[in-house]
Amino acid sequence: MTRILYDLAGANDLRFSPHCWKSRMALKHKGLEFTTEPCTFLQVKEKVAFADWDKVPVLADGDTNIGDSWAIAEYLEETYPEAPSLFGGYDGKAFARFTNEYANTQLNPLIGGAIVYDIHDHIVDADRDYFKASREKTFGRTFDDLRAGREGFVTRFQAALAPVRNIVRAQLFLMGDAPSYADYAVFGALQWIRCSSDCAMMRPDDAVLAWRDRIMALHDGYASSVPAVAA
Amino acid sequence: MTRILYDLAGANDLRFSPHCWKSRMALKHKGLEFTTEPCTFLQVKEKVAFADWDKVPVLADGDTNIGDSWAIAEYLEETYPEAPSLFGGYDGKAFARFTNEYANTQLNPLIGGAIVYDIHDHIVDADRDYFKASREKTFGRTFDDLRAGREGFVTRFQAALAPVRNIVRAQLFLMGDAPSYADYAVFGALQWIRCSSDCAMMRPDDAVLAWRDRIMALHDGYASSVPAVAA
Numbered sequence: 001m002t003r004i005l006y007d008l009a010g011a012n013d014l015r016f017s018p019h020c021w022k023s024r025m026a027l028k029h030k031g032l033e034f035t036t037e038p039c040t041f042l043q044v045k046e047k048v049a050f051a052d053w054d055k056v057p058v059l060a061d062g063d064t065n066i067g068d069s070w071a072i073a074e075y076l077e078e079t080y081p082e083a084p085s086l087f088g089g090y091d092g093k094a095f096a097r098f099t100n101e102y103a104n105t106q107l108n109p110l111i112g113g114a115i116v117y118d119i120h121d122h123i124v125d126a127d128r129d130y131f132k133a134s135r136e137k138t139f140g141r142t143f144d145d146l147r148a149g150r151e152g153f154v155t156r157f158q159a160a161l162a163p164v165r166n167i168v169r170a171q172l173f174l175m176g177d178a179p180s181y182a183d184y185a186v187f188g189a190l191q192w193i194r195c196s197s198d199c200a201m202m203r204p205d206d207a208v209l210a211w212r213d214r215i216m217a218l219h220d221g222y223a224s225s226v227p228a229v230a231a
Numbered sequence: 232m233t234r235i236l237y238d239l240a241g242a243n244d245l246r247f248s249p250h251c252w253k254s255r256m257a258l259k260h261k262g263l264e265f266t267t268e269p270c271t272f273l274q275v276k277e278k279v280a281f282a283d284w285d286k287v288p289v290l291a292d293g294d295t296n297i298g299d300s301w302a303i304a305e306y307l308e309e310t311y312p313e314a315p316s317l318f319g320g321y322d323g324k325a326f327a328r329f330t331n332e333y334a335n336t337q338l339n340p341l342i343g344g345a346i347v348y349d350i351h352d353h354i355v356d357a358d359r360d361y362f363k364a365s366r367e368k369t370f371g372r373t374f375d376d377l378r379a380g381r382e383g384f385v386t387r388f389q390a391a392l393a394p395v396r397n398i399v400r401a402q403l404f405l406m407g408d409a410p411s412y413a414d415y416a417v418f419g420a421l422q423w424i425r426c427s428s429d430c431a432m433m434r435p436d437d438a439v440l441a442w443r444d445r446i447m448a449l450h451d452g453y454a455s456s457v458p459a460v461a462a
Contacts, residue, residue, distance in 0.1 A: 091323030094406045094413070098326065098394055102333065105393035162336035163329055175325045182325070 009038030016195035018188035114153035118197035169207035240269030247426035249419035345384035349428035400438035
């Protein structure tokens, strides 16, 4: 059986999508073999149309196709119950649902504001006009204007990380001693930064950075083995 | 055995401390009888000195004294295991730890910015000079300046509630069908607003407000039975 994750791709095979990273880490956590199918921004719709979906990630697991990173996590947990659990249980799934919403709504918009023009520099040429126009529209600001306001985004991002910081300076992972999807949902955001920008969005002594590095070391250093822009 | 919760109090017996509300809801959830001992700001240190603590809440549970709302929740869960669980289990406790940090770091500073001068109007006369000076110092801004910026705090507060909103519009409570400390940790922030300000910090159709009302109806409408400034 083939298992393929359709994954956003930039130039030089950079894979920076925070949502795709959630699914990549979920698959590794479950110990499942998979390949990835790179899709540039302009290729996404056509490449995942087979799944009746229009965004990545999409997981094609044998004959089953699932779009949306949360749905993929739920699917993997249900379909491979004998593999290490992503959530732990009912309460842990509620926790992961919360950190996923937290990352999507509290972290990702600030990261986008701080690095969207860096992403622009690391995508394929053919994507650039579309990307710039669509992102300037989303933010309601030009790239130049966003660049001028980077410091504000970085400051707010560091403040928005406080819940994670306060927890991971006292314990290894958000759930305790072992990693879970609650971690991966947030980790996706940090890997997004690392794989598309050299902006130092966290201080070197930030406990969040040490936690990120613990996650990068998981599953034989999987997340550290991919092309990246920053260390 | 007596069980007393030392609780912050304003004028007209208003009880608005978000942290004290976490403990009040935890005690009700456990079905434990207790009385509260009101402390104005200037009374706190003297009244809780017996517990080797300098802030409220403090719980005096027979011969055991515990300060800090999180420590109180942990204590209640350990000491009364036969009563309804606050956390659910290991994973649920991790979840509650996160929503507690989220409320403390992402919600409370914005609420404070928006309503601190309203609180000033609802505390006892003797507390006012201390409160104004200490809070203007904390914020690094005068009350007049904060008042002029209220709209910004309210807008950011509504955005900061997105993780809660996205979850409670699909399910009753943050954990699912039943309330837990993960809810109470955030609810404390909303009860803080209601018991010290008439500022409409949420839109009337906000799903967060409907969730707050579900929590207010719990335990025979306990949280709705106290003096408040807003509905």
